[in-house]
Amino acid sequence: MRTEQEVKQALDAHGDAVRRICFIHLKSYADMEDVFQEVFLKYILYEQSFESHAHERAWLLRVAINQCKDLLKSFFRKRVFSLEDIDLSSFTVPEESMEILEAVLQLPDKYRDVIYLHYYEGYSAVEIAKMVEKKENTIYTWLTRARAQLKKLLGGESFEE
């Protein structure tokens, strides 16, 4: 079992990333809080050591994605929602960022993950494929389709790298 110090360090280093995964999947704050805490509970109980800081982050992101998926398996949970459904009082979000986040939330679950992991975390399609246990080609397809949908939602703006 990991020490309290290790957990504090992981929370500081990767808490925001885990929170963002929860943000793109979960509408309710209570659900988000449950998943967030569950991810770090798994972390504290994880016996094996991580090769690097990046390895640790990738592990936490994968656990967070899986926890969100498990929670969303419930028939009664609404999988698609908008920014209006989320309490944003803790954040200062400029107008332009609101527009981008709103567009991301309109995408299907799997596309939200690849957009965040690729554009924000900077993972390649190969790395994402390992993380979400899908084929590389599938990730390329998802990225292409997600980009196209975002372009459409944001009024035809380009998404060149």
Place this chain on the structure above:
Amino acid sequence: MRNRIKSAFDTIHAEDSLKAATLKRLYEKKQDSVQPRYHQKPRSWVVRAVCFVLILFSGMFSYNLYYTETAYIDIDINPSMAFTINCFERVIDVEAYNTEAEELISLLNLRHKKLDEAIDAVITASAQTGALQREGLVTVTVQAEDGNDTALMEIIETTVTQSASHNYSETQIDLFTVDCETRNAAHDHHVSPAKYLAILEWQAVEPTVTIDECRNHSIGEIRQMTQEHNTSHHGESGNHHGSGHE
């Protein structure tokens, strides 16, 4: 575009309150998991064991209470049968004295019925087979273990009267209590107490009559034969005296 997405997601971060709540929950979980198990286990086992014993005893107590015999009701219409009653006035056992009763018991599900429902079922079935109209008499004896037979007799009288009336039968009810010895003696001969007492009355005027000879007669028939024997005997003795005087 990458920059726009980056700056949009940069606005989302783990709130301090969320981090604090997470640390608190993790600390609590850790405390729970380091608690020696023997502090919790015995307590939970004791509670479970106590619950189990309580459930077991209450089950046994209820079972014993339900199957404790408090009264015996013998009904004679011909069919002739005996009900064993518990303190809830439910039939816990039924015994047939003759083949007519055996047939009726196999048709009616009398066990565990309330006494009034069981009596009503027997009266209705007897009315349907014609036995009630043929005899026109329902004889019921009660033997209560605690001597408290008044309530039972009220139930029986009301039920028989109402049930016979529903079945358009003009029925006379003969209801009385018997003691334990009479009932045991009747049971030894496998007849109802009421029939046993009727046979004894007949044997008093005609000592050669045996119980086996009377077994298949209804109480009405036995009483009628006793009456006829009395009448003819008085008539004969009257004639004899008359002739003697002559």
